[in-house]
Amino acid sequence: DGGITQSPKYLFRKEGQNVTLSCEQNLNHDAMYWYRQDPGQGLRLIYYSQIVNDFQKGDIAEGYSVSREKKESFPLTVTSAQKNPTAFYLCASSMSNTGELFFGEGSRLTVL
Amino acid sequence: GEDVEQSLFLSVREGDSSVINCTYTDSSSTYLYWYKQEPGAGLQLLTYIFSNMDMKQDQRLTVLLNKKDKHLSLRIADTQTGDSAIYFCAEILSGGSYIPTFGRGTSLIVHP
Numbered sequence: 001d002g003g004i005t006q007s008p009k010y011l012f013r014k015e016g017q018n019v020t021l022s023c024e025q026n027l028n029h030d031a032m033y034w035y036r037q038d039p040g041q042g043l044r045l046i047y048y049s050q051i052v053n054d055f056q057k058g059d060i061a062e063g064y065s066v067s068r069e070k071k072e073s074f075p076l077t078v079t080s081a082q083k084n085p086t087a088f089y090l091c092a093s094s095m096s097n098t099g100e101l102f103f104g105e106g107s108r109l110t111v112l
Numbered sequence: 113g114e115d116v117e118q119s120l121f122l123s124v125r126e127g128d129s130s131v132i133n134c135t136y137t138d139s140s141s142t143y144l145y146w147y148k149q150e151p152g153a154g155l156q157l158l159t160y161i162f163s164n165m166d167m168k169q170d171q172r173l174t175v176l177l178n179k180k181d182k183h184l185s186l187r188i189a190d191t192q193t194g195d196s197a198i199y200f201c202a203e204i205l206s207g208g209s210y211i212p213t214f215g216r217g218t219s220l221i222v223h224p
Contacts, residue, residue, distance in 0.1 A: 006154075033211070040120065042200065042216035043155075050209075090154055099143050099204035099212040103154030 002027045006091050006104035013078075013085075013111055021076045021107045023091035030096045032074035036060060037088040037106075046089075049074055050096065078109060086111045116201055116215035123221045130191045132218045134184040134201030143204040144177065145212060146186045150197045158186070158199075188220075196222045 004025040013019045023032065034046040045058030049068040063082025068074055074093075078085045088108050092101040115137045124130045136144070142163050147155040161168045161175045161184070168175045174187040188195055198219050202212035 004154075031210075040216065043214045045211065048211060092154075094210075097210050099145060099202065099210055100157055100160070101147075101155070101212065103156070105154050106152070108152075 004091060004093050004102050004104040006089075006107050009105065009107060011107060011109045013109065015111055016080045018077055018079050019085075019109065021078070021089055021091075021109070023074045023076065023104060024072055025074075025093040025102070026072060027093055027102060028071070029093035029102070030071070031094045032068065033092040033094075033101065034058075034064070034066065034074070034076045035090040035092065037090055043090065046076065085109055116203055116213055118199075118201055118215040118218045120216065121219050121221070123223065124191050126191060126193060126222055126224050128191055130188040130195065130220055130222075132186045132188075132199050132201075132220065134186075134215055136182050136184065136201075136203050138203065138205055139179075139182065140205050141203040144175075144184050145202040145204075146173075146175065147200040147202060147214075148197045149200065149217070155200060191220075191222050193222045193224070196220055 007022045031050045033048045035043040044060050046064050047066045049055035052071050055066050055068050065077045090106050091104045094101045117135045145160040146158045148158050149155045172189045176185045198217040200217045201215040
């Protein structure tokens with residue numbers, strides 16, 4: 001079945017540690033996105049990529065990094081520079097030139 | 113500028129109709145979307161409407177667009193407990209990057 005897979009679903013980390021969230025899609029979509037969701041704040045765009053080996057900062061990129069070495073994969077690293085990393089992270093993908101996004105099930109990161 | 117506004121909560125009785133409202137400020141929006149998010153999951157596209165349309169109906173869902181007032185609504189007929197979720201409105205601007213701007217989401221609570 002085609003879809004978008006995020007892992008892990010739940011993740012705990014200590015302050016000062018980097019953590020990488022995985023996002024894989026087999027929909028042959030060109031564009032991929034990372035969003036952060038906090039209660040009552042909706043979705044905020046962290047990074048997006050519209051083509052392999054290229055990505056752009058979104059509204060809240062500070063403290064995060066991404067790579068897009070393969071079309072299928074768009075991992076997100078939450079670095080120790082991110083001041084408030086506890087959140088629900090959503091990855092999405094879409095065909096080019098469409099706003100119809102396909103979302104993964106999300107990864108919930110908790111910093112202890 | 114880009115801004116999408118939604119009320120945060122809506123409570124309805126099972127069997128009644130629900131109407132979720134959204135306002136947007138950019139008149140150059142070309143596509144407007146409604147997404148649904150169930151607890152602890154990603155978003156799923158429910159329906160969308162082109163900016164040159166006034167209404168779109170899909171089974172229990174009716175989308176109304178008032179371009180003059182920049183107002184979008186989603187009506188769910190015969191609301192069921194399974195409709196309890198967060199509903200997000202999103203817009204795509206013409207000539208832009210096709211990255212949707214999301215509202216903060218409306219939590220729909222359906223009670224017996």
